[in-house]
Amino acid sequence: METVGLPGPPVNVRGYQRLFHAFGLTSRFEKGVTRWFYPKLLENLVFDSPALKVALCQPLDAFRLYLSKATLIVVPANLVDHWKTQIDKHVSAGQLRILVWTDNKKLSPHNLAWDYDVVITTFSRLSAEWNPRKKSPLIQVHWLRIMLDEGHTLGSSLSLTNKFQMAVSLTASSRWLLTGTPTPNTPNSQLSHLQPLLKFLHEEVYGDNLKFWEAGILRPFEAEIEEGRSRLLQLLQRYMICSRKKDLRMIPPCIKKSTYINFVPRHARSYNELVESVRRNILLADWNDPSHVESLLNSKQWKFRNATINNVRLSCCVAGHIKMTDAGQDIKETMDDLVEGGLDDSTFEYSSIQNCLISGCNCKRCGEWCRLPVITPCRHLLCLDCVALDSERCTFPGCGYLYEMQTLLARPENPNPKWPVPKDLIELQPSYNQDDWNPDWQSTSSSKVSYLYNINAVRNSHYPQHPRCTLQKSQAGQLLCWIE
Ligand SMILES: [Zn+2]
Ligand SMILES: [Zn+2]
Structure with missing residues (x-):
């Protein structure tokens, strides 16, 4: 209890006497100084001088904040409907006054603050509302609660975005951030993406002060110093509620059952086409020689090999196709070579071979469908199985044409050839520029x-x-x- 009296407010403010009187304080002028005393018989009243300083220093009409009991929910645009459906599902009709604000509609802060219980808006609306000169109505409301769904998007860019500045500037009694992935799953500096989230939450030490964060947690943590780890853990224990699937009692048990599914014919055909293109690439790179620099078997081609494996996996789930571009031009070169070898370009044979190379045909030896047939110098169209039976001669019944064999000398594309390969056969084949496997949900089957x-x-x-x-x-x- 104040007994000696207060000399006045901690700052020089005109007209404070009126305010002090309104509070019930009485003034006494002693020894040349005015001191203020609490009314007699009033107990447990403590004069909060710093708060008084704030109250007196900021002019009343500088910025008006509308007190609200509403909750502001900010979500990515694609989740707006999800929130609406979930609210409809779990809350009886008419119980909550809900506003979904996603367009450019102008809203007044008092409507926002007083007419609704829940206001749902999007991150893009939030960004668009940022204007340092003119305060958005969102900023003029003191919300009961703000909730950012998929809130890690605040940390995805470490630069100062409009969205981020807006989110930090919002005023609320409680601030929530909902995310399944607080930091991105990248090998380096995931931790720095956490700081913007702390700043949004108005975490007083590390959130509001980047230097403290860097010196206290980020740098020691990245240098694998125990201090950094333990500080981070303490911080997360204070600020994070983590619910894992196994902690939730409401989720029905997940029953896993593996079933081997047979390909339907159309899907099988599309899968086989992909496998065939992979096999063709490997066979034509010096007859399955891993030392060929462009072979998928070559250890340096790991990137393409991984992409290939991904494609094959994908092709097991859904039928699709490989986009082949510029195939026409390379096929023309192959056709020209065949003409040089004696093929007449006005014949049916010419156009037939050309069509087979463009869109596939049945193998002339075994009759199986083949998307990328191999044309031999003796002009037999064979599937990969049939052509691979013999590397030295054509396997078409009765043909036996001997290919021109490559010697075992080192070449730029193969510094260490393992076996002689059919040079003229390989050089004759058109190359296809192949894109990724394209699953096509609309027009194919799975x-x-x-x-x-x-x-x-x-x-x-x-x-x-x-x-x-x-x-x-x-x-x-x-x-x-x-x-x-
Ligand atoms: Zn065949
Ligand atoms: Zn032949």
Whole structure:
């Protein structure tokens, strides 16, 4: 309890006497100084001088903040509907006044603050609202709670974005940030992406002060010094609530069941085409020689090899195609070589070979479909299986044409050849510029989808009363479970 009296406010403010009187303080002039005393019989009143200083120094009309009990939820645009559906699902109709604000509509701060319980807006709206000269209505509301969904996007760019400045400037009693991936999964400096999130949360030490963060946590942590780790852990324990799937009791158990699915014919054909193109590349690189610099078997081609393996995996899930560009031009060169070797370009044979090289044909030896047939100098179109049977001569029945063999001397494309290879055969083949495997959901089929469609058709035959509706719903559910 103040007994000696206060000399006045800690700063010189005109007209403070009126305020002090309004609080019930009484003034006494003693020894040339005015001192202020609490009213007698008033107990437990403490004069908060710093707060008084703030209150007196800031003019009342500088900036008006509308107190609100509303929650502001900021989400990526694609999640707006999800929030709406979840609110509809879990809250009775009319219980919450909800505003979804995603467009350029002008809103007044008092409407925002007082007419709604929940305001949902997007990160792009948040960015667009940033204007250092004119305060956005979002800034003029003192929210009960702000929640950023997928809040790690604040940390994805370490530069000062509009979105970030806006998020930090919002005023609220509680600040929440919801994310499944607080930091990006990159090998280096993931930790620095955490600081913007702390700044949004108004974490007093490391969030508000970048230097403290760098010196106290970031640098020691990256230098693998224990101090950095333990400080980070303490910080996260204070600021983070982590719920893992296994902590939630409401999620039904995940039942995993592996089923081997046979290819449907169309999917099988598209898968085989991809495998064939990979085999063709390896065979034509000096007849499966790993020392050929461009072979997928060469250890230096690991990048393309990984891409190939990814493509093959993808092709197991859905049918697709390999985009082949500029194939026409290279095929023309092959055709010219054949003409030099005696093929008449006005014949049916000419156009037939050309078509086979462009869009595939059945192998002339075994009759199997072949997307990328190999043309021999003796003008036999063979599949990879058939051509690979013999590296020295054509395997077409009755032909036996002997290829011109490459000697075992070192060449730029193969510094260490393992075996002699059919030079003229390899050089004759057109090269195809191949893009990635393109799964085409609209126009091709997938063995997985066919399988799911069939089991659902069986299931739904037990529920004849709502056949269409049930089929669609459970099908969508199944797809989510099954497609990786
Ligand atoms: Zn064949
Ligand atoms: Zn032949």
